[in-house]
Amino acid sequence: MKYLYTILLVSLLTTSCEDVVEITVPTEQSRLVIDGLVRVTDTDPSTNISIKTSLTSSFFGTIEPQTVTSIQIFNSTNTIQETLTESETGNYSTTVSSESLKDGSITLRIVYNNETYEATTAFIPSAPIDKLIQGEGTLFDDDETEIIIAYTDDASTENFYLFDFDFNEFLVSEDTFYEGEQFEFSYFYDSDLQAGQSAQVSILGVDETFYNYMNQIIAQSGGSQGPFQTPSGTVRGNVINITTKDNYALGYFSISESFTQNITIE
Numbered sequence: 001m002k003y004l005y006t007i008l009l010v011s012l013l014t015t016s017c018e019d020v021v022e023i024t025v026p027t028e029q030s031r032l033v034i035d036g037l038v039r040v041t042d043t044d045p046s047t048n049i050s051i052k053t054s055l056t057s058s059f060f061g062t063i064e065p066q067t068v069t070s071i072q073i074f075n076s077t078n079t080i081q082e083t084l085t086e087s088e089t090g091n092y093s094t095t096v097s098s099e100s101l102k103d104g105s106i107t108l109r110i111v112y113n114n115e116t117y118e119a120t121t122a123f124i125p126s127a128p129i130d131k132l133i134q135g136e137g138t139l140f141d142d143d144e145t146e147i148i149i150a151y152t153d154d155a156s157t158e159n160f161y162l163f164d165f166d167f168n169e170f171l172v173s174e175d176t177f178y179e180g181e182q183f184e185f186s187y188f189y190d191s192d193l194q195a196g197q198s199a200q201v202s203i204l205g206v207d208e209t210f211y212n213y214m215n216q217i218i219a220q221s222g223g224s225q226g227p228f229q230t231p232s233g234t235v236r237g238n239v240i241n242i243t244t245k246d247n248y249a250l251g252y253f254s255i256s257e258s259f260t261q262n263i264t265i266e
Contacts, residue, residue, distance in 0.1 A: 031056045032112055033063055034239050034251035039204065039258035040098050040123065047101055049073060050093045051084055051108065056250070065090025068112040076104035101255050108239075108253045115243035119253035126161065126205035126257040127151045134266055135186055145189040147263060151203055155180025160211035162256070164202040165189070172206075172214050193265045201263060204256040213237055213252055 035052035055066040071084040071092045079100045084092035102123040110117040128151065135146035153159055153175045163171040165187055175183075193199070206214070216235045237252035 029247075031247075032066065032068075032110070032117065032239075032249040032251075034108075034110070034117070034119070034237070034249055034253060036108055036119065036239075036251065036253035037204075038101070038253075038255045039202070040101055040255060041258055041260070045098055046095050047098045048093055048095050049082075049084065050091065051110075051253075053090045053092065053110065053112070066112075068092075068110055069114075070109075070111045072109045073106065074109075075100065075106045079103050080106070106255055110239075110249075115241055115247065117239050117241050117249050119237070119239040121207070121238065121254050123255045124160075124205035124207050124210075124257065125154070126203055126259055127153060127159070128259045129201070129203055129261050130182060131184070132201055132261045132263050134263060137186060137188075139188045143190075145193045145265060146186050147189070147199070147201070148184060148186050149201065149203075150182055150184035151259075152182045153178055153180055158208075160206050160208055162204040162206045162210070162214055163187070164200075164204065166199045166201065170214065170218055172211050172218065174208075174211060195265055197265045199263050199265065200260060202258050202260040204258045206254060206256055209238060210252060210254050 033054045033056060035054070038047065038049050040047050051071055053066050053068050053071070054063045056063055065088075067086060067089055072082065073084065073094070074081045080096055080103075082094045082096060084094045086092050105120050105122050107118060107120045129149060130152055131148065131150040133148050135148045137146045138144045139146075147165075149163075158179070159175045161173045161175075163173065165171065167189070169189070171187065173183075189199075213235060220235065234250070236248060237250060239249040239251055239253060241247050241249060
């Protein structure tokens with residue numbers, strides 16, 4: 001265990017004293033972190049697959065990019081068999097046809113420190129954005145900026161959505177109460193966005209497992225960090241260490257259809 005020593009200075013009239021307080025700081029082994037959210041659009045015939053790998057350090061430490069031995073991606077129909085190339089430390093990419101990502105299950109395989117990590121997912125469709133406008137309402141104070149977004153849910157299946165509101169702000173939704181209907185809601189930016197500033201808003205289709213994962217991440221972080229940063233408590237993703245089960249990785253691998261619109265703040 002490591003100990004953090006804090007000196008508390010307490011002054012009472014003309015008498016002062018010093019106490020040493022020992023605070024036990026939790027230690028956690030370093031873990032591989034996988035940023036593997038792949039966005040597929042209906043307008044691009046090809047999709048860039050970008051996977052970021054990093055490594056956690058101490059309890060109060062930062063997450064640093066980490067080079068791994070290899071990263072491969074393949075699908076169950078053998079139409080994808082790609083090895084990703086590292087462009088800079090911890091950033092790996094390749095380009096495949098968008099249609100091939102919709103064909104069967106997709107597996108990500110990473111080799112690091114003589115151990116193999118795998119995550120398997122499948123393409124999840126989304127819904128186009130019907131409306132994206134700026135509102136005039138506030139939730140708590142006048143510094144907030146309201147945007148109003150609407151989309152129409154597909155009634156043929158149960159759907160889960162991830163919203164990316166830019167500026168590292170995310171929200172999840174499920175269609176339990178609006179299945180097959182158009183759904184409209186407001187989102188409030190805490191920061192005071194300036195007139196003329198643009199925000200890129202995306203709606204992504206996700207499965208129930210990724211929905212639950214993101215729900216925990218957002219709840220723990222207060223919405224102030226992305227889906228692949230280490231939260232205050234360890235949230236397991238879908239990346240499995242098939243060599244050493246207990247040495248699991250953090251992060252998630254997902255193939256999501258994405259619809260995006262830009263809005264300029266007035």
